[in-house]
Amino acid sequence: MTWLNSHPLTFLVFAPTLIGFLIMALPHSLGRLSRMLGFMGALAVFVLSLAWLLGHGSTGATILVERAPWFTLVGLPVDYHLAVDGLNLWLVLLTTFLVPLTMLGTWNSLKDRIGTFAALFLLLETGMLGALMAQDLFFFYLFWEAMLIPMYFMIGVWGGDERRYAANKFFLYTLSGSLLWLVALLYLANKAGGFNPILMGQAATALPFGVQCWLFISFAVAFAIKVPLFPLHTWLPDAHVQAPTAGSVILAGVLLKLGGYGFLRFAIPIFPAAAMHYAKPLALLSVIAIVYGALVAMVQRDIKKLVAYSSVSHMGFVMLGLASFTVIGTQGAMLQMLNHGISTGALFLLVGMVYDRAHTRMIADFGGVAVKMPVFTAFFLIVTLSSIGLPLTNGFVGEFWILNGAFLSGFGWGRLYASLATSGVLLGAVYMLWMFKRVFWGPENKDPDSGTHHLHSDLNAREVAVLLPLVVLILWMGIHPRTFVAVSETPVVNLLREANAPPVRTFVLKPAVHQAPAAHEAGHEGHAAEPAAHEVHR
């Protein structure tokens, strides 16, 4: 037990792998036992993560850390450095929460090789938790790449008809970004003498600005592929649609978050100046992703594909929040990442539940589902509204903060882009509600070939048990979001201060010239540079 007391994070990260190996060693005929074992293991990891990580207050300090030198190859030391702090606490908990929940939610979805699937799922959990907790960039890179392997097989083996294409595309697309990123990483590590992000940040500031920009671009492309940011999003619809339900949930719920998290944890702190330099193009791409994702989602005929494109739109909000370089925008991005994990994860689960019954996901095959499955309809409605961003649900808070941050940001483009992005919220309501109307309302689709015809049972107790916690979280995050963002406030404020973000604009209702200097002083506390932006745009 003493080992456990000093290495709780190691245990959380690698316990799933151990269980996964155990399951792989079991014979195929024990698939049902393996599934149960996998679920119990994932649940235990979730409970332990709650017990060990929560309740450390909201001081913003690092909650748990494990650090030891690992090895030195070709003169570069690599640290075994895991930590949980304000930036990743809730993402870690989201991961440990979603894994057992998804396993339970897709209990009967797969018919063959369920044991192997559970094992891969647990290996994936190790990859995700490791990537979220790793503080050494080399260590992070290992998990970042290793994560691809189980996901590749999950899509490729258990996916839909085009699964091989989708799995290869997913793998190679992500690999292309991260391999180029590896060269940048090696370049910077060579300058910094190691993979510690703090040392790397110091080394980066000493480089010429042009080089910094190139390095930032290679970091940003690797992360943007994962987010995925327009125009690097094209792997996502294929991967999402072809993946089995559990794969889609985890892909949307956690894997995409790692892109945004990578910006927040590594790309922006290491290259603050270059990040600010590229804030406008990033924000522009985010706005395009928001609007374009929403427009494409609107015309989809497959519910799952619609949800996939809505992911592009929602993750665009995350990137817009990060690009705004304001505290409220960044905090909104943090919350939006959690929101998206919960809401889109829930949507994929719901789509999976209806697919398991009807064996179709085409919107046109449904109609009048509300009559046949009232409980399901209620859950779907709540999640839909949360995805749209109705006040009192989580979606509203995140998007509002992000738009607020973009609007108030000291950049000249802030107001315009915020206004454009707002149309994404509107379009979100359009595509979600229109889909909802066609699937659930209206007269019952009596066609014997239709999906509705094959819906014989409403949700069972297992499915309700899966969806209830998600709905509770949706409301909790909508009503009291501070629970989820309090811990990240200090790190975010520090991050933006160190990045020399332009101060937020202040709006005064009456043009009162004599108040301006006071606001000017207040706004400048801690922000030494860039008074020009403030002066010009007030």
Place this chain on the structure above:
Amino acid sequence: MNLTPSQWAALLPLLYPVIGGCLVALMSLDKDQATTKWIRAAMYGTALLAVGATFWYLTDLWTTGSQPTFFQLHMDRLAQFTGIFVVVAAALTILQGWDHFHQEGWVKGETLALLLFSVSGMILFAATTHFVALFLGLELFSIPLYALVGTVRARSESAEGGMKYFLTGAVASSCFLMGGVLIYGLSGTLDLAVAAPVLVAKGLGTDPLVLVGAALLLLGFLFKVSAVPFHQWTPDAYEASPHPIAGFMSVATKGVAFIALLRIFPGSLAPLGAVGVKMQAVMAVLAVATLVLGNLTALVQTNVKRMLAYSSISHAGYLMLGFVAGTPAAFNGVLFYLVIYLAMNMGAFGLLTAFGLVGEKTTFDDLRGLGWKRPAMGVSAAIIMLSLAGIPPMGGFYGKYMIFRELVATGHVGMAILGVLASLVSAYYYLRFLVALFLQSPGAEAERLASDRPAVHAPLAGASVLVCAAIVMAGGFLQAFLANGFARRALADGLGLLR
């Protein structure tokens, strides 16, 4: 003949395989060798024993350190490293050969004897700087391999591949010989390590004839590592030869040629500054060509063995990138890469035997769905293929990592980018192997044929694949031990680098 222990130490690693080879050759005189099980077992047992004795002796030497030079033989840690490397490859080959030749119905003792002679030649090749000994080693390991490629005489392709390999190889050997002669003629010494200072003292360091001589030597090495444009023999020879022999050729020939290249060029000819610089430029150009051509051609192969042949060409490209960087740490990376490459490629060819693919039936389609039928082999295949593609946490990643890091550190960022792009391309064709194993179900006809055939029984090949997969995984987690404790000490003791 009174030899001191250290003199025996230099000779025994060469003698053990030769003695074993002679014994096996004698046993194979029995005309019932193919059918009588105990003769077969005795032949394979003798071969394994010879290889095992060499291994045991070399690991023992490793702990005592480098031996004094005897008769132009430098049995230093680099030579011991090479010996261990070759002997492990040979042992895996013998294990896989038992199953493979049984499946092919072509059991001949001479294959083992030739293999053992080849092992001896390889150790000699990497343990000397004296040109005559070097050439002797080159021929002693090449000629048995020419014969081994064409060993399955029942198949006409086999003879064709062997002939092709022999003819091209003979040209490369004569070029190598000519290069040595030029350097000998100008310097008056056959020891290349002595020749360089002599040439510099004579003021011939940048003489065109010296450069030509060095270039011809380099050509000999690059032929053996199958670098573009000297790669043409590779796919045909691999396709023609039995799977384990193809694996042995891809691993041992390439590895030994790279180590000897290391000993001769950066090691011995370093005083000739111009040669070093020009060689680096040539290596850079050829490395690019090798990476591009090897990877792109591998993409379109439908035959797994040809794909693996082009993949081994492209791996030669990555290893050459280490020479482009040219720092001691990069050479350390090259040696580490070779260790992992040994396990990866012996494993990859072993998989073909373990899955029971015989003769011409080695296309991707023949692999369909086999990963699920043989789960242990399937998992090993996944580990080996992902490692070949350079995906962490497998060992192959660290080999590339070390080489790319040195490239970036020496300012060859463009080369590093090319290298990562090449490994991106390579990921596609390695994934194809896994796609066939796991993501595709066998066609109806294949199922019918499979039900007619007896079940594949390849326990030894399977065991060797498991060992390879374990080494590959160990390379990912004990990377510092392998790179610093093994490869680095070989360099430090052999070439005096990285002390």
